[in-house]
Amino acid sequence: MVKVSMDADCGNSPKVAFLKTLNIAFAEGNVALISDSVTENIVWNMIGDKSIEGKPDFVKTLEAMKATKTKELVLKSIVTHGKEGATNGEMILENGEKYAFCDVYEFSNAKGSAIKTITSYVIEIKSK
Template identity: 35%
Template sequence: MSTKGQFLREFNEAFVTGDMGFVAEHLTDDITWSMVGEQPVQGKEAFLEVMRSGGSETVLEVVISNIITHGVEAAVNGTMKMQDTSGKVTTYGFCDIYRFSGFKNGLIKELTSYLIRIGDKAIH
């Protein structure tokens, strides 16, 4: 796996586990995060605030299917299972498109996230 591919795996793990320090150090100050269907989030502090607010679901599992890198652009896709406070587990398919500030050791300047609900299952 390429260096950038390994970084993206680590970034996704940090995002899911709430490692704000790791995430923050890899974003530009003027990052734009576009979650398809939502208003874009502008700036590092706003990005981190969305992470902090995180919602009421707990991530149970993330499976990364593909990491594709090319120059200053990259894509990561896979699935994740999340559980709400009632015990219901929902599976989502995701695809994140990244644009970096530079080719080598660049910071994340733009992130576009697609999230599609695949199914629900109650845990008894």
């Protein structure tokens, strides 16, 4: 089980709750929940790495990522406005590696019921 911590939020935003659940699903490798949360034509831009287009390739990438186990997820902030949202935090893997991340989301509609695009910025935090 992944340890999850999050700074306090107002607690009354359905889109914030949606992104919190989505990030926890990423950390836990819950491919089914994640794939149910995106559109068929999802685009995932991993800055400095690659771009994934379409749900079949998106799911294939998620399945491959399941081998990387997360020990702890720290969500520092989640913000949403209209058809956009973003999360900022850190992930600590079971092997001790630590990463800072920021994911920027575009929802398919203002209700925020599905993700149309994800742009991910990930930086490894080196131990001193």
